[in-house]
Amino acid sequence: MMSLFSAESITFETPIAMLMACHDRVRQYAELTLKLAQYLIKDGADSKAQDAAASILRYFDVAAPLHHEDEDLDLFPLLSHYGDAELQALIASVSAEHETLALLWQDVRSYLIPLAAGHGEILPLALAREFASLYPAHADLEEARIYPCAEKLLDTPTLAAMGQRMAERRTNSPAEDEIL
Numbered sequence: 001m002m003s004l005f006s007a008e009s010i011t012f013e014t015p016i017a018m019l020m021a022c023h024d025r026v027r028q029y030a031e032l033t034l035k036l037a038q039y040l041i042k043d044g045a046d047s048k049a050q051d052a053a054a055s056i057l058r059y060f061d062v063a064a065p066l067h068h069e070d071e072d073l074d075l076f077p078l079l080s081h082y083g084d085a086e087l088q089a090l091i092a093s094v095s096a097e098h099e100t101l102a103l104l105w106q107d108v109r110s111y112l113i114p115l116a117a118g119h120g121e122i123l124p125l126a127l128a129r130e131f132a133s134l135y136p137a138h139a140d141l142e143e144a145r146i147y148p149c150a151e152k153l154l155d156t157p158t159l160a161a162m163g164q165r166m167a168e169r170r171t172n173s174p175a176e177d178e179i180l
Contacts, residue, residue: 029059097138
């Protein structure tokens with residue numbers, strides 16, 4: 001896990017480090033989703049639960065889609081261009097997982113919206129477990145198998161241009177504190 005002190009030095013000038021920082025946040029909010037489901041069983045949908053639901057919604061509605069765009073629109077096409085057939089197949093598989101994760105998020109989201117508004121009472125534990133497991137596993141796979149290829153195959157100007165596009169994507173983001 002990333003140190004809080006090193007997070008201050010991560011910028012869009014180092015796009016792979018920025019993507020990894022986003023993965024740290026994905027893991028944090030995916031874990032919070034599971035903790036919320038467990039909390040609801042024990043303590044109910046109080047103001048703490050409502051705040052947690054709102055935080056998870058904000059992150060996965062704003063930052064996660066931007067992160068997937070960073071990969072699907074920038075990183076993956078670049079790597080597919082320079083990589084071999086094995087890397088291209090891996091990228092196709094991981095990119096398809098983005099669609100699966102987006103659908104899973106919509107299921108989770110359908111419970112979080114009423115919770116955050118003070119009208120919901122549950123988040124199914126099995127659904128929260130699945131979400132808290134699949135999202136971090138996806139991030140782990142990208143970090144282990146794809147991101148190292150980016151550092152090997154992409155030169156500094158290419159990475160800098162990618163980082164610039166990532167930053168531009170966030171220029172009009174509604175939640176600047178959640179843009180990683």
